[in-house]
Amino acid sequence: xxxxxxxxxxxxxxxxxxxxxxxxxxxxxxxxxxxxxxxxxxxxxxxxxxxxxxxxxxxxxxxxxxxxxxxxxxxxxxxxxxxxxxxxxxxxxxxxxxxxxxxxxxxxxxxxxxxxxxxxxxxxxxxxxxxxxxxxxxxxxxxxxxxxxxxxxxxxxxxxxxxxxxxxxxxxxxxxxxxxxxxxxxxxxxxxxxxxxxxxxxxxxxxxxxxxxxxxxxxxxxxxxxxxxxxxxxxxxxxxxxxxxxxxxxxxxxxxxxxxxxxxxxxxxxxxxxxxxxxxxxxxxxxxxxxxxxxxxxxxxxxxxxxxxxxxxxxxxxxx
Numbered sequence: 001x002x003x004x005x006x007x008x009x010x011x012x013x014x015x016x017x018x019x020x021x022x023x024x025x026x027x028x029x030x031x032x033x034x035x036x037x038x039x040x041x042x043x044x045x046x047x048x049x050x051x052x053x054x055x056x057x058x059x060x061x062x063x064x065x066x067x068x069x070x071x072x073x074x075x076x077x078x079x080x081x082x083x084x085x086x087x088x089x090x091x092x093x094x095x096x097x098x099x100x101x102x103x104x105x106x107x108x109x110x111x112x113x114x115x116x117x118x119x120x121x122x123x124x125x126x127x128x129x130x131x132x133x134x135x136x137x138x139x140x141x142x143x144x145x146x147x148x149x150x151x152x153x154x155x156x157x158x159x160x161x162x163x164x165x166x167x168x169x170x171x172x173x174x175x176x177x178x179x180x181x182x183x184x185x186x187x188x189x190x191x192x193x194x195x196x197x198x199x200x201x202x203x204x205x206x207x208x209x210x211x212x213x214x215x216x217x218x219x220x221x222x223x224x225x226x227x228x229x230x231x232x233x234x235x236x237x238x239x240x241x242x243x244x245x246x247x248x249x250x251x252x253x254x255x256x257x258x259x260x261x262x263x264x265x266x267x268x269x270x271x272x273x274x275x276x277x278x279x280x281x282x283x284x285x286x287x288x289x290x291x292x293x294x295x296x297x298x299x300x301x302x303x304x305x306x307x308x309x310x311x312x313x314x315x316x317x318x319x320x
Contacts, residue, residue, distance in 0.1 A: 009258035009260065009263070009264070010251075010255065010256045010257055010258045010259050010264065011164070011196055011259075012258075012259075013257075014094050014095055014161065015161075015168055017091055017094035017098065017099065018090045018091070018094075018099065019090075020090050020091070020092050024081075025092050027080070027081075028077055028081070028087075028092070028141050028142070029141060029142035030142075031077060031080050032077070032138075032141050032143050033142055035073070035076055036143070036144065040076060041069075041072050041073050043069055043138060043143040043144060043145050044143075044144045044145070046065060046066075046068070047066075047069065047135065047138075047144075047145040049065055050062045050065050050066050050069070050215075051147070051213075051214055053065060054131075054214040055214060059118055059124055059127055059128060059131075059215075059218065060115070060117055060118050060127065061116075062215070063112075063115060063116055063127045063128075063131055064116055066130070066134045066135070067112070067130070067134065069138070070105060070106075070134045070137065070138060073138060073141070073143065074088060074106065077141070088102075088106070089102050089103060090102070091140070092140040093140045093154055093158055094161070094255075095157055095203055095206070095255040096136045096137075096139065096154065096206075096255075097136040097137045097140055101137070102133075102137055104130070104133065105130055105133045105134050105137065115127040115130070121222050121225065124218075124222055125219055125222050125223060128215040128216075128218050128219040128222070129219060131215040132210070132213060132215045132216055132219070132253075135215070139154070146210070146213065147212055147213060148209055150206055150209050150210075153202065153205060153206050153209070154206070156202060157202050157203065157206065160195065160198065160202060161199070164192070164195055164199060167188070167191060167192045167195060168192070170188055197267055200256060200267040201267075201268065203254055203255045203256060204254055204256070204268055204271055206254070207250075207253065207255070207315060207316065208315065211315065211316030212316065216317070217317065220246065220249075220250065220312065220317045220319055221319055223246045223319075224243075224246055224309075224312075226242055227239050227242045227243045227246060227308075230242060231305060234298075236296075236298045236299075236305065237295065237296035237297075237301040238301075239301060239302075239305050240281070240285060240296055240300070240301040240302075240304035240305050240308075241285060241289065241296075243304065243305045243308035243309070244281075244282065244285045244304075244308060246308065246312070246319075247282075247308045247311055247312060248261065250312055250317055254315065256268075261282050262279055262282060265278055265282065266279075271314055271315065272310075272311055272314045273310060273314055274307060274310060274311075277307045278307055278311050281303070281304040281308065284296070284300070285304060
């Protein structure tokens with residue numbers, strides 16, 4: 001049933017993510033709070049320093065500090081969990097941080113020192129992404145690492161995700177319905193769609209909090225720099241496609257990556273100041289990219305870039 005509304009995109013992906021038992025999540029979060037209270041691991045202090053380093057443009061040092069903070073917390077939690085340590089590599093809140101993001105920062109990268117030196121924009125973007133991955137992972141464990149703590153919203157989203165899973169299970173149980181059950185099937189479908197829409201809106205609220213963290217702003221400013229250079233070089237068509245990729249990356253960071261873009265825009269229609277303009281731009285760019293039977297006129301390219309820039313600002317990312 002969820003495929004009827006959302007295809008195999010963002011929601012299906014979140015519903016498939018591995019789950020950590022509630023008792024284990026509670027154990028970890030209690031320990032993280034205890035570590036902070038006892039001063040054994042001071043994530044708030046560490047991440048205030050990360051923010052300060054980022055504000056001074058010292059992204060490499062900020063990455064080192066972020067990874068050290070994560071390593072210290074992992075070491076303490078590993079002692080607590082023992083044979084259950086593997087659970088730390090599974091997402092406590094899959095809408096916060098995914099399995100592949102966790103693995104990327106839990107295991108030492110051979111090129112970490114290159115990223116710390118960030119000799120080019122690509123290294124800087126990867127480093128900033130890793131900082132935010134670590135921040136989101138620590139926050140999912142209950143650490144105070146965000147400027148405005150998202151704990152109430154996280155709890156609500158976790159409950160919403162469980163409700164969606166139960167609704168999905170009910171839909172699967174009723175797949176062999178007979179004609180007399182059509183009314184019940186429609187009711188279940190409508191309920192699922194309503195819940196998914198509310199969940200998407202809450203995900204965007206969480207993203208707005210995350211977008212206030214400095215590494216997110218810096219990362220998307222660097223990504224948008226490529227768009228800006230393309231426009232300055234007079235290649236507004238290519239700039240429009242690059243702008244769409246940046247917007248897609250932002251949606252992915254918000255937990256809304258995958259599936260038909262227009263469906264996701266429609267879910268968040270009220271979030272965007274020019275939702276219709278965004279739909280037109282996305283529809284045209286996706287069609288050209290897919291079919292290759294048209295091209296983007298320069299004036300359209302410039303307009304689409306402006307539309308994507310405004311849409312990014314609507315979801316908390318000032319890139320202009």
